Amino acid sequence: MSQLIGNTPLFELVCTPQKSRVLLKLEQFNPTGSAKIRMAQSMIKAAEQDNRLQEHGTIVESTSGNTGQGLALLALERGYDFVAVVDNHSCKDKLNSMRAMNAQMCFVSNQDDDSLATSARENHAEELGKQHGWVFMKQHDNVANSMGYYPAADEILNDLGESPTHIISAVGTGGSLFGVTERLHQLGHRPTIIGVEPEGSIAFGAPGHDYWQSGTGTPEGAVIGTSVRYDLLDYGAKVSDKAAFAACRTIGKHMGLLLGGSAGGAVIAALELLPGFPAGSTSLTMVCDGGEKYLDTVFNDEWMSERGLLDVALEDKIWEQVMSLRAGESPISLNSTRVSWSKEK
Structure with a gap:
Protein backbone atom coordinates (compact mmCIF):
# COMPACT_ATOMS: atom_id res chain seq x y z
CA MET A 1 0.00 0.00 0.00
CA SER A 2 2.83 2.45 0.66
CA GLN A 3 3.52 2.80 -3.07
CA LEU A 4 0.17 4.62 -3.28
CA ILE A 5 1.29 7.45 -0.98
CA LEU A 26 -7.08 16.40 -0.90
CA GLU A 27 -4.83 14.24 1.25
CA GLN A 28 -7.67 11.84 2.04
CA PHE A 29 -6.73 10.07 -1.20
CA ASN A 30 -3.62 8.67 0.50
CA PRO A 31 -3.67 5.15 1.98
CA THR A 32 -5.39 5.31 5.41
CA GLY A 33 -7.16 8.47 4.20
CA SER A 34 -4.79 11.07 5.64
CA GLN A 41 6.73 6.79 6.40
CA SER A 42 9.43 9.44 6.74
CA MET A 43 9.86 8.86 10.49
CA ILE A 44 10.12 5.09 10.09
CA LYS A 45 12.71 5.38 7.31
CA ALA A 46 14.76 7.82 9.38
CA ALA A 47 14.66 5.48 12.41
CA GLU A 48 15.83 2.61 10.18
CA GLN A 49 18.66 4.64 8.71
CA ASP A 50 20.11 5.59 12.10
CA ASN A 51 19.61 2.01 13.42
CA ARG A 52 17.16 2.97 16.15
CA LEU A 53 14.59 0.72 14.49
CA GLN A 54 15.85 -2.76 13.73
CA GLU A 55 14.36 -6.02 12.47
CA HIS A 56 11.24 -7.10 14.42
CA GLY A 57 11.38 -3.90 16.48
CA THR A 58 8.45 -2.16 18.16
CA ILE A 59 7.22 1.36 17.45
CA VAL A 60 5.28 3.34 20.06
CA GLU A 61 3.55 6.68 19.45
CA SER A 62 0.97 8.96 20.97
CA THR A 63 -1.76 9.55 18.39
CA SER A 64 -5.23 10.99 17.91
CA GLY A 65 -5.69 8.53 15.06
CA ASN A 66 -4.31 9.55 11.68
CA THR A 67 -0.63 9.21 12.54
CA GLY A 68 -1.41 5.92 14.25
CA GLN A 69 -3.19 4.57 11.19
CA GLY A 70 -0.19 5.44 9.04
CA LEU A 71 2.27 3.86 11.46
CA ALA A 72 0.07 0.76 11.81
CA LEU A 73 -0.01 0.20 8.05
CA LEU A 74 3.71 0.80 7.53
CA ALA A 75 4.64 -1.34 10.55
CA LEU A 76 2.69 -4.20 8.98
CA GLU A 77 4.47 -3.78 5.67
CA ARG A 78 7.93 -3.59 7.22
CA GLY A 79 7.57 -6.29 9.86
CA TYR A 80 7.37 -4.19 13.04
CA ASP A 81 4.98 -4.18 15.99
CA PHE A 82 3.14 -0.96 16.73
CA VAL A 83 1.73 0.28 20.05
CA ALA A 84 -0.68 3.22 19.76
CA VAL A 85 -1.11 5.35 22.88
CA VAL A 86 -4.56 6.92 22.58
CA ASP A 87 -7.43 8.58 24.44
CA ASN A 88 -11.19 8.34 23.96
CA HIS A 89 -11.32 11.80 22.35
CA SER A 90 -10.18 10.05 19.17
CA CYS A 91 -12.66 9.12 16.47
CA LYS A 92 -13.87 5.56 17.07
CA ASP A 93 -13.41 4.61 13.41
CA LYS A 94 -9.74 5.60 13.60
CA LEU A 95 -9.24 3.47 16.71
CA ASN A 96 -10.99 0.51 15.09
CA SER A 97 -8.92 0.94 11.94
CA MET A 98 -5.69 0.71 13.94
CA ARG A 99 -6.97 -2.43 15.65
CA ALA A 100 -7.83 -3.93 12.27
CA MET A 101 -4.21 -3.38 11.20
CA ASN A 102 -2.93 -5.30 14.25
CA ALA A 103 -1.92 -2.30 16.36
CA GLN A 104 -1.83 -2.77 20.12
CA MET A 105 -3.97 -0.08 21.79
CA CYS A 106 -2.98 1.57 25.06
CA PHE A 107 -5.57 3.99 26.50
CA VAL A 108 -4.64 6.75 28.96
CA SER A 109 -8.28 7.53 29.84
CA ASN A 110 -11.31 5.46 30.70
CA GLN A 111 -14.14 4.78 28.26
CA ASP A 112 -16.44 7.43 29.73
CA ASP A 113 -13.86 10.21 29.44
CA ASP A 114 -13.78 11.69 25.93
CA SER A 115 -11.61 14.70 26.81
CA LEU A 116 -8.40 15.41 24.91
CA ALA A 117 -5.36 14.00 26.77
CA THR A 118 -2.44 14.89 24.51
CA SER A 119 0.08 15.51 27.27
CA ALA A 120 -0.80 12.31 29.13
CA ARG A 121 -0.55 10.31 25.89
CA GLU A 122 2.86 11.67 25.01
CA ASN A 123 4.25 11.17 28.51
CA HIS A 124 3.02 7.57 28.59
CA ALA A 125 4.36 6.79 25.11
CA GLU A 126 7.78 8.12 26.11
CA GLU A 127 7.69 6.09 29.33
CA LEU A 128 6.78 2.88 27.45
CA GLY A 129 9.60 3.48 24.99
CA LYS A 130 12.17 3.80 27.78
CA GLN A 131 10.76 0.90 29.79
CA HIS A 132 10.65 -1.64 26.95
CA GLY A 133 13.30 -0.34 24.57
CA TRP A 134 10.67 0.54 21.98
CA VAL A 135 11.18 3.29 19.41
CA PHE A 136 9.14 6.36 20.44
CA MET A 137 8.61 8.39 17.27
CA LYS A 138 7.86 11.66 19.12
CA GLN A 139 6.23 13.18 16.07
CA HIS A 140 6.01 16.74 17.45
CA ASP A 141 9.82 16.99 17.74
CA ASN A 142 10.92 14.67 14.94
CA VAL A 143 12.73 16.38 12.05
CA ALA A 144 11.60 13.55 9.77
CA ASN A 145 8.00 14.68 10.34
CA SER A 146 8.38 17.84 8.24
CA MET A 147 10.63 16.14 5.71
CA GLY A 148 7.86 13.66 4.98
CA TYR A 149 5.89 16.48 3.36
CA TYR A 150 8.62 17.60 0.95
CA PRO A 151 7.10 15.44 -1.83
CA ALA A 152 3.76 17.22 -1.32
CA ALA A 153 5.43 20.54 -2.13
CA ASP A 159 0.40 20.46 -10.70
CA LEU A 160 0.24 24.27 -10.66
CA GLY A 161 3.34 25.03 -12.70
CA GLU A 162 4.12 27.70 -10.10
CA SER A 163 4.04 28.29 -6.35
CA PRO A 164 0.86 29.24 -4.49
CA THR A 165 0.89 32.84 -3.31
CA HIS A 166 -0.62 31.85 0.05
CA ILE A 167 -0.76 28.63 2.06
CA ILE A 168 -3.50 28.54 4.71
CA SER A 169 -3.45 25.29 6.66
CA ALA A 170 -4.12 23.75 10.04
CA VAL A 171 -1.24 23.45 12.50
CA GLY A 172 -1.08 20.40 14.77
CA THR A 173 2.43 18.99 14.94
CA GLY A 174 3.29 21.58 12.27
CA GLY A 175 4.78 18.97 9.97
CA SER A 176 2.52 19.37 6.94
CA LEU A 177 2.42 23.17 6.74
CA PHE A 178 6.06 23.79 7.60
CA GLY A 179 7.39 20.78 5.72
CA VAL A 180 5.75 22.04 2.54
CA THR A 181 7.03 25.55 3.32
CA GLU A 182 10.61 24.36 3.94
CA ARG A 183 10.66 22.58 0.59
CA LEU A 184 9.21 25.58 -1.27
CA HIS A 185 11.89 27.78 0.30
CA GLN A 186 14.57 25.33 -0.82
CA LEU A 187 13.25 25.71 -4.36
CA GLY A 188 13.23 29.51 -4.19
CA HIS A 189 9.53 30.19 -3.48
CA ARG A 190 8.22 32.45 -0.70
CA PRO A 191 4.44 32.21 -0.34
CA THR A 192 2.66 33.90 2.57
CA ILE A 193 2.17 31.28 5.29
CA ILE A 194 -0.93 31.39 7.50
CA GLY A 195 -1.30 28.74 10.18
CA VAL A 196 -4.74 27.93 11.60
CA GLU A 197 -5.48 26.36 14.98
CA PRO A 198 -8.64 25.85 17.06
CA GLU A 199 -9.80 28.40 19.61
CA GLY A 200 -8.40 26.89 22.82
CA SER A 201 -5.08 25.84 21.31
CA ILE A 202 -2.03 27.68 22.65
CA ALA A 203 0.46 27.80 19.74
CA PHE A 204 -0.69 31.25 18.58
CA GLY A 205 -1.45 32.66 21.99
CA ALA A 206 -3.20 31.73 25.23
CA PRO A 207 -5.48 31.24 27.06
CA GLY A 208 -6.07 27.60 26.32
CA HIS A 209 -9.25 25.62 26.83
CA ASP A 210 -10.86 22.40 25.62
CA TYR A 211 -11.75 22.05 21.94
CA TRP A 212 -13.23 19.37 19.70
CA GLN A 213 -11.25 19.71 16.45
CA SER A 214 -9.30 16.45 16.31
CA GLY A 215 -5.63 16.03 15.49
CA THR A 216 -4.83 19.73 15.35
CA GLY A 217 -3.67 22.50 17.64
CA THR A 218 -1.71 22.33 20.88
CA PRO A 219 -3.91 21.78 23.97
CA LEU A 233 5.11 31.61 9.69
CA ASP A 234 3.66 34.98 8.66
CA TYR A 235 0.36 34.84 10.54
CA GLY A 236 -1.35 32.55 13.02
CA ALA A 237 -5.15 32.44 13.12
CA LYS A 238 -7.73 30.83 15.40
CA VAL A 239 -11.09 29.38 14.38
CA SER A 240 -13.77 28.06 16.73
CA ASP A 241 -15.03 24.49 16.66
CA LYS A 242 -18.49 25.76 15.70
CA ALA A 243 -17.15 27.65 12.65
CA ALA A 244 -14.75 24.90 11.56
CA PHE A 245 -17.45 22.25 11.71
CA ALA A 246 -20.00 24.51 10.01
CA ALA A 247 -17.57 24.88 7.10
CA CYS A 248 -17.20 21.09 6.84
CA ARG A 249 -20.95 20.58 6.87
CA THR A 250 -21.54 23.38 4.34
CA ILE A 251 -19.05 22.01 1.81
CA GLY A 252 -20.46 18.51 2.29
CA LYS A 253 -24.07 19.64 1.94
CA HIS A 254 -23.58 21.76 -1.19
CA MET A 255 -20.62 20.14 -2.95
CA GLY A 256 -20.58 16.52 -1.80
CA LEU A 257 -17.00 16.88 -0.56
CA LEU A 258 -16.52 15.72 3.04
CA LEU A 259 -13.67 17.40 4.91
CA GLY A 260 -12.22 16.66 8.34
CA GLY A 261 -12.64 19.24 11.10
CA SER A 262 -9.11 20.65 10.95
CA ALA A 263 -9.54 21.35 7.23
CA GLY A 264 -12.83 23.07 7.98
CA GLY A 265 -10.99 25.58 10.14
CA GLY A 280 -4.81 36.53 -9.32
CA ASN A 300 -24.03 13.98 13.29
CA ASP A 301 -26.69 16.52 14.31
CA GLU A 302 -27.29 14.91 17.71
CA TRP A 303 -23.58 14.87 18.64
CA MET A 304 -23.19 18.48 17.48
CA SER A 305 -26.30 19.68 19.35
CA GLU A 306 -25.30 17.98 22.60
CA ARG A 307 -22.07 20.01 22.59
CA GLY A 308 -23.61 23.30 21.50
CA LEU A 309 -21.79 23.21 18.15
CA LEU A 310 -24.66 23.03 15.67
CA ASP A 311 -25.25 26.37 13.89
CA VAL A 312 -27.33 26.01 10.73
CA ALA A 313 -27.50 29.79 10.27
CA LEU A 314 -23.70 29.95 10.14
CA GLU A 315 -23.64 27.09 7.63
CA ASP A 316 -25.97 29.12 5.40
CA LYS A 317 -23.78 32.22 5.75
CA ILE A 318 -20.67 30.27 4.77
CA TRP A 319 -22.36 29.09 1.58
CA GLU A 320 -23.43 32.69 0.88
CA GLN A 321 -19.76 33.64 1.24
CA VAL A 322 -18.70 31.00 -1.28
CA MET A 323 -21.32 32.16 -3.79
CA SER A 324 -20.49 35.84 -3.22
CA LEU A 325 -16.80 35.24 -3.86
CA ARG A 326 -17.54 33.30 -7.02
CA ALA A 327 -19.79 36.09 -8.28
CA GLY A 328 -17.40 38.90 -7.35
CA GLU A 329 -19.94 40.43 -4.96
CA SER A 330 -19.22 41.98 -1.57
CA PRO A 331 -18.22 39.17 0.81
CA ILE A 332 -20.36 38.18 3.78
CA SER A 333 -19.03 39.11 7.23
CA LEU A 334 -18.55 35.77 8.99
CA ASN A 335 -16.41 37.03 11.90
CA SER A 336 -15.11 33.49 12.42
CA THR A 337 -11.34 33.95 12.01
CA ARG A 338 -9.13 35.75 14.49
CA VAL A 339 -5.49 36.48 13.60
CA SER A 340 -3.71 36.16 16.95
CA TRP A 341 -0.05 35.93 15.92
CA SER A 342 1.89 37.90 13.35
CA LYS A 343 5.55 38.05 12.39
CA GLU A 344 5.07 41.82 12.17
CA LYS A 345 4.47 42.09 15.93
Whole structure:
Protein backbone atom coordinates (compact mmCIF):
# COMPACT_ATOMS: atom_id res chain seq x y z
CA MET A 1 0.00 0.00 0.00
CA SER A 2 2.83 2.45 0.66
CA GLN A 3 3.52 2.80 -3.07
CA LEU A 4 0.17 4.62 -3.28
CA ILE A 5 1.29 7.45 -0.98
CA GLY A 6 1.27 10.89 -2.61
CA ASN A 7 0.17 12.45 -5.89
CA THR A 8 -3.10 13.54 -4.27
CA PRO A 9 -5.38 15.80 -6.34
CA LEU A 10 -6.03 19.52 -6.13
CA PHE A 11 -9.62 20.76 -5.99
CA GLU A 12 -10.69 24.33 -6.79
CA LEU A 13 -13.12 25.44 -4.10
CA VAL A 14 -13.48 29.06 -5.20
CA CYS A 15 -12.35 31.20 -8.13
CA THR A 16 -13.33 34.88 -8.18
CA PRO A 17 -13.86 36.96 -11.33
CA GLN A 18 -10.46 38.52 -10.50
CA LYS A 19 -8.96 35.00 -10.81
CA SER A 20 -8.15 34.69 -7.12
CA ARG A 21 -8.79 31.16 -6.00
CA VAL A 22 -8.77 28.73 -3.10
CA LEU A 23 -7.41 25.25 -3.83
CA LEU A 24 -7.63 22.19 -1.59
CA LYS A 25 -4.99 19.46 -1.70
CA LEU A 26 -7.08 16.40 -0.90
CA GLU A 27 -4.83 14.24 1.25
CA GLN A 28 -7.67 11.84 2.04
CA PHE A 29 -6.73 10.07 -1.20
CA ASN A 30 -3.62 8.67 0.50
CA PRO A 31 -3.67 5.15 1.98
CA THR A 32 -5.39 5.31 5.41
CA GLY A 33 -7.16 8.47 4.20
CA SER A 34 -4.79 11.07 5.64
CA ALA A 35 -1.74 13.25 5.04
CA LYS A 36 -0.17 11.82 8.19
CA ILE A 37 0.96 8.66 6.41
CA ARG A 38 3.55 10.80 4.63
CA MET A 39 5.29 11.67 7.87
CA ALA A 40 4.77 8.19 9.32
CA GLN A 41 6.73 6.79 6.40
CA SER A 42 9.43 9.44 6.74
CA MET A 43 9.86 8.86 10.49
CA ILE A 44 10.12 5.09 10.09
CA LYS A 45 12.71 5.38 7.31
CA ALA A 46 14.76 7.82 9.38
CA ALA A 47 14.66 5.48 12.41
CA GLU A 48 15.83 2.61 10.18
CA GLN A 49 18.66 4.64 8.71
CA ASP A 50 20.11 5.59 12.10
CA ASN A 51 19.61 2.01 13.42
CA ARG A 52 17.16 2.97 16.15
CA LEU A 53 14.59 0.72 14.49
CA GLN A 54 15.85 -2.76 13.73
CA GLU A 55 14.36 -6.02 12.47
CA HIS A 56 11.24 -7.10 14.42
CA GLY A 57 11.38 -3.90 16.48
CA THR A 58 8.45 -2.16 18.16
CA ILE A 59 7.22 1.36 17.45
CA VAL A 60 5.28 3.34 20.06
CA GLU A 61 3.55 6.68 19.45
CA SER A 62 0.97 8.96 20.97
CA THR A 63 -1.76 9.55 18.39
CA SER A 64 -5.23 10.99 17.91
CA GLY A 65 -5.69 8.53 15.06
CA ASN A 66 -4.31 9.55 11.68
CA THR A 67 -0.63 9.21 12.54
CA GLY A 68 -1.41 5.92 14.25
CA GLN A 69 -3.19 4.57 11.19
CA GLY A 70 -0.19 5.44 9.04
CA LEU A 71 2.27 3.86 11.46
CA ALA A 72 0.07 0.76 11.81
CA LEU A 73 -0.01 0.20 8.05
CA LEU A 74 3.71 0.80 7.53
CA ALA A 75 4.64 -1.34 10.55
CA LEU A 76 2.69 -4.20 8.98
CA GLU A 77 4.47 -3.78 5.67
CA ARG A 78 7.93 -3.59 7.22
CA GLY A 79 7.57 -6.29 9.86
CA TYR A 80 7.37 -4.19 13.04
CA ASP A 81 4.98 -4.18 15.99
CA PHE A 82 3.14 -0.96 16.73
CA VAL A 83 1.73 0.28 20.05
CA ALA A 84 -0.68 3.22 19.76
CA VAL A 85 -1.11 5.35 22.88
CA VAL A 86 -4.56 6.92 22.58
CA ASP A 87 -7.43 8.58 24.44
CA ASN A 88 -11.19 8.34 23.96
CA HIS A 89 -11.32 11.80 22.35
CA SER A 90 -10.18 10.05 19.17
CA CYS A 91 -12.66 9.12 16.47
CA LYS A 92 -13.87 5.56 17.07
CA ASP A 93 -13.41 4.61 13.41
CA LYS A 94 -9.74 5.60 13.60
CA LEU A 95 -9.24 3.47 16.71
CA ASN A 96 -10.99 0.51 15.09
CA SER A 97 -8.92 0.94 11.94
CA MET A 98 -5.69 0.71 13.94
CA ARG A 99 -6.97 -2.43 15.65
CA ALA A 100 -7.83 -3.93 12.27
CA MET A 101 -4.21 -3.38 11.20
CA ASN A 102 -2.93 -5.30 14.25
CA ALA A 103 -1.92 -2.30 16.36
CA GLN A 104 -1.83 -2.77 20.12
CA MET A 105 -3.97 -0.08 21.79
CA CYS A 106 -2.98 1.57 25.06
CA PHE A 107 -5.57 3.99 26.50
CA VAL A 108 -4.64 6.75 28.96
CA SER A 109 -8.28 7.53 29.84
CA ASN A 110 -11.31 5.46 30.70
CA GLN A 111 -14.14 4.78 28.26
CA ASP A 112 -16.44 7.43 29.73
CA ASP A 113 -13.86 10.21 29.44
CA ASP A 114 -13.78 11.69 25.93
CA SER A 115 -11.61 14.70 26.81
CA LEU A 116 -8.40 15.41 24.91
CA ALA A 117 -5.36 14.00 26.77
CA THR A 118 -2.44 14.89 24.51
CA SER A 119 0.08 15.51 27.27
CA ALA A 120 -0.80 12.31 29.13
CA ARG A 121 -0.55 10.31 25.89
CA GLU A 122 2.86 11.67 25.01
CA ASN A 123 4.25 11.17 28.51
CA HIS A 124 3.02 7.57 28.59
CA ALA A 125 4.36 6.79 25.11
CA GLU A 126 7.78 8.12 26.11
CA GLU A 127 7.69 6.09 29.33
CA LEU A 128 6.78 2.88 27.45
CA GLY A 129 9.60 3.48 24.99
CA LYS A 130 12.17 3.80 27.78
CA GLN A 131 10.76 0.90 29.79
CA HIS A 132 10.65 -1.64 26.95
CA GLY A 133 13.30 -0.34 24.57
CA TRP A 134 10.67 0.54 21.98
CA VAL A 135 11.18 3.29 19.41
CA PHE A 136 9.14 6.36 20.44
CA MET A 137 8.61 8.39 17.27
CA LYS A 138 7.86 11.66 19.12
CA GLN A 139 6.23 13.18 16.07
CA HIS A 140 6.01 16.74 17.45
CA ASP A 141 9.82 16.99 17.74
CA ASN A 142 10.92 14.67 14.94
CA VAL A 143 12.73 16.38 12.05
CA ALA A 144 11.60 13.55 9.77
CA ASN A 145 8.00 14.68 10.34
CA SER A 146 8.38 17.84 8.24
CA MET A 147 10.63 16.14 5.71
CA GLY A 148 7.86 13.66 4.98
CA TYR A 149 5.89 16.48 3.36
CA TYR A 150 8.62 17.60 0.95
CA PRO A 151 7.10 15.44 -1.83
CA ALA A 152 3.76 17.22 -1.32
CA ALA A 153 5.43 20.54 -2.13
CA ASP A 154 6.94 19.02 -5.28
CA GLU A 155 3.50 17.72 -6.29
CA ILE A 156 1.94 21.17 -5.80
CA LEU A 157 4.55 22.84 -7.99
CA ASN A 158 4.19 20.16 -10.66
CA ASP A 159 0.40 20.46 -10.70
CA LEU A 160 0.24 24.27 -10.66
CA GLY A 161 3.34 25.03 -12.70
CA GLU A 162 4.12 27.70 -10.10
CA SER A 163 4.04 28.29 -6.35
CA PRO A 164 0.86 29.24 -4.49
CA THR A 165 0.89 32.84 -3.31
CA HIS A 166 -0.62 31.85 0.05
CA ILE A 167 -0.76 28.63 2.06
CA ILE A 168 -3.50 28.54 4.71
CA SER A 169 -3.45 25.29 6.66
CA ALA A 170 -4.12 23.75 10.04
CA VAL A 171 -1.24 23.45 12.50
CA GLY A 172 -1.08 20.40 14.77
CA THR A 173 2.43 18.99 14.94
CA GLY A 174 3.29 21.58 12.27
CA GLY A 175 4.78 18.97 9.97
CA SER A 176 2.52 19.37 6.94
CA LEU A 177 2.42 23.17 6.74
CA PHE A 178 6.06 23.79 7.60
CA GLY A 179 7.39 20.78 5.72
CA VAL A 180 5.75 22.04 2.54
CA THR A 181 7.03 25.55 3.32
CA GLU A 182 10.61 24.36 3.94
CA ARG A 183 10.66 22.58 0.59
CA LEU A 184 9.21 25.58 -1.27
CA HIS A 185 11.89 27.78 0.30
CA GLN A 186 14.57 25.33 -0.82
CA LEU A 187 13.25 25.71 -4.36
CA GLY A 188 13.23 29.51 -4.19
CA HIS A 189 9.53 30.19 -3.48
CA ARG A 190 8.22 32.45 -0.70
CA PRO A 191 4.44 32.21 -0.34
CA THR A 192 2.66 33.90 2.57
CA ILE A 193 2.17 31.28 5.29
CA ILE A 194 -0.93 31.39 7.50
CA GLY A 195 -1.30 28.74 10.18
CA VAL A 196 -4.74 27.93 11.60
CA GLU A 197 -5.48 26.36 14.98
CA PRO A 198 -8.64 25.85 17.06
CA GLU A 199 -9.80 28.40 19.61
CA GLY A 200 -8.40 26.89 22.82
CA SER A 201 -5.08 25.84 21.31
CA ILE A 202 -2.03 27.68 22.65
CA ALA A 203 0.46 27.80 19.74
CA PHE A 204 -0.69 31.25 18.58
CA GLY A 205 -1.45 32.66 21.99
CA ALA A 206 -3.20 31.73 25.23
CA PRO A 207 -5.48 31.24 27.06
CA GLY A 208 -6.07 27.60 26.32
CA HIS A 209 -9.25 25.62 26.83
CA ASP A 210 -10.86 22.40 25.62
CA TYR A 211 -11.75 22.05 21.94
CA TRP A 212 -13.23 19.37 19.70
CA GLN A 213 -11.25 19.71 16.45
CA SER A 214 -9.30 16.45 16.31
CA GLY A 215 -5.63 16.03 15.49
CA THR A 216 -4.83 19.73 15.35
CA GLY A 217 -3.67 22.50 17.64
CA THR A 218 -1.71 22.33 20.88
CA PRO A 219 -3.91 21.78 23.97
CA GLU A 220 -3.30 23.61 27.21
CA GLY A 221 -0.67 21.74 29.22
CA ALA A 222 1.02 20.24 26.16
CA VAL A 223 4.40 21.38 24.87
CA ILE A 224 4.55 23.11 21.49
CA GLY A 225 6.73 20.87 19.35
CA THR A 226 9.81 21.92 17.43
CA SER A 227 8.04 21.14 14.14
CA VAL A 228 6.04 24.36 14.63
CA ARG A 229 8.33 26.81 12.84
CA TYR A 230 7.49 30.38 13.82
CA ASP A 231 10.37 31.58 11.66
CA LEU A 232 8.50 30.29 8.59
CA LEU A 233 5.11 31.61 9.69
CA ASP A 234 3.66 34.98 8.66
CA TYR A 235 0.36 34.84 10.54
CA GLY A 236 -1.35 32.55 13.02
CA ALA A 237 -5.15 32.44 13.12
CA LYS A 238 -7.73 30.83 15.40
CA VAL A 239 -11.09 29.38 14.38
CA SER A 240 -13.77 28.06 16.73
CA ASP A 241 -15.03 24.49 16.66
CA LYS A 242 -18.49 25.76 15.70
CA ALA A 243 -17.15 27.65 12.65
CA ALA A 244 -14.75 24.90 11.56
CA PHE A 245 -17.45 22.25 11.71
CA ALA A 246 -20.00 24.51 10.01
CA ALA A 247 -17.57 24.88 7.10
CA CYS A 248 -17.20 21.09 6.84
CA ARG A 249 -20.95 20.58 6.87
CA THR A 250 -21.54 23.38 4.34
CA ILE A 251 -19.05 22.01 1.81
CA GLY A 252 -20.46 18.51 2.29
CA LYS A 253 -24.07 19.64 1.94
CA HIS A 254 -23.58 21.76 -1.19
CA MET A 255 -20.62 20.14 -2.95
CA GLY A 256 -20.58 16.52 -1.80
CA LEU A 257 -17.00 16.88 -0.56
CA LEU A 258 -16.52 15.72 3.04
CA LEU A 259 -13.67 17.40 4.91
CA GLY A 260 -12.22 16.66 8.34
CA GLY A 261 -12.64 19.24 11.10
CA SER A 262 -9.11 20.65 10.95
CA ALA A 263 -9.54 21.35 7.23
CA GLY A 264 -12.83 23.07 7.98
CA GLY A 265 -10.99 25.58 10.14
CA ALA A 266 -8.47 26.31 7.39
CA VAL A 267 -11.20 26.57 4.74
CA ILE A 268 -13.22 29.13 6.67
CA ALA A 269 -10.04 31.16 7.26
CA ALA A 270 -9.27 31.06 3.54
CA LEU A 271 -12.81 32.18 2.64
CA GLU A 272 -12.61 35.12 5.05
CA LEU A 273 -9.09 36.21 4.11
CA LEU A 274 -9.32 35.80 0.32
CA PRO A 275 -10.99 39.21 -0.34
CA GLY A 276 -7.91 40.92 1.13
CA PHE A 277 -5.47 39.15 -1.21
CA PRO A 278 -4.32 40.59 -4.57
CA ALA A 279 -6.15 39.70 -7.77
CA GLY A 280 -4.81 36.53 -9.32
CA SER A 281 -3.69 35.06 -5.99
CA THR A 282 -3.68 31.30 -5.40
CA SER A 283 -4.37 30.16 -1.84
CA LEU A 284 -3.83 26.51 -1.00
CA THR A 285 -5.00 24.43 1.95
CA MET A 286 -3.69 20.99 2.87
CA VAL A 287 -6.75 18.88 3.71
CA CYS A 288 -5.36 16.43 6.24
CA ASP A 289 -8.25 13.97 6.06
CA GLY A 290 -11.78 13.47 4.82
CA GLY A 291 -15.05 13.82 6.67
CA GLU A 292 -15.86 10.12 6.34
CA LYS A 293 -13.93 9.65 9.60
CA TYR A 294 -16.27 12.06 11.40
CA LEU A 295 -19.74 10.89 10.36
CA ASP A 296 -20.57 10.16 14.00
CA THR A 297 -19.34 13.56 15.23
CA VAL A 298 -19.03 16.57 12.90
CA PHE A 299 -21.74 15.29 10.55
CA ASN A 300 -24.03 13.98 13.29
CA ASP A 301 -26.69 16.52 14.31
CA GLU A 302 -27.29 14.91 17.71
CA TRP A 303 -23.58 14.87 18.64
CA MET A 304 -23.19 18.48 17.48
CA SER A 305 -26.30 19.68 19.35
CA GLU A 306 -25.30 17.98 22.60
CA ARG A 307 -22.07 20.01 22.59
CA GLY A 308 -23.61 23.30 21.50
CA LEU A 309 -21.79 23.21 18.15
CA LEU A 310 -24.66 23.03 15.67
CA ASP A 311 -25.25 26.37 13.89
CA VAL A 312 -27.33 26.01 10.73
CA ALA A 313 -27.50 29.79 10.27
CA LEU A 314 -23.70 29.95 10.14
CA GLU A 315 -23.64 27.09 7.63
CA ASP A 316 -25.97 29.12 5.40
CA LYS A 317 -23.78 32.22 5.75
CA ILE A 318 -20.67 30.27 4.77
CA TRP A 319 -22.36 29.09 1.58
CA GLU A 320 -23.43 32.69 0.88
CA GLN A 321 -19.76 33.64 1.24
CA VAL A 322 -18.70 31.00 -1.28
CA MET A 323 -21.32 32.16 -3.79
CA SER A 324 -20.49 35.84 -3.22
CA LEU A 325 -16.80 35.24 -3.86
CA ARG A 326 -17.54 33.30 -7.02
CA ALA A 327 -19.79 36.09 -8.28
CA GLY A 328 -17.40 38.90 -7.35
CA GLU A 329 -19.94 40.43 -4.96
CA SER A 330 -19.22 41.98 -1.57
CA PRO A 331 -18.22 39.17 0.81
CA ILE A 332 -20.36 38.18 3.78
CA SER A 333 -19.03 39.11 7.23
CA LEU A 334 -18.55 35.77 8.99
CA ASN A 335 -16.41 37.03 11.90
CA SER A 336 -15.11 33.49 12.42
CA THR A 337 -11.34 33.95 12.01
CA ARG A 338 -9.13 35.75 14.49
CA VAL A 339 -5.49 36.48 13.60
CA SER A 340 -3.71 36.16 16.95
CA TRP A 341 -0.05 35.93 15.92
CA SER A 342 1.89 37.90 13.35
CA LYS A 343 5.55 38.05 12.39
CA GLU A 344 5.07 41.82 12.17
CA LYS A 345 4.47 42.09 15.93
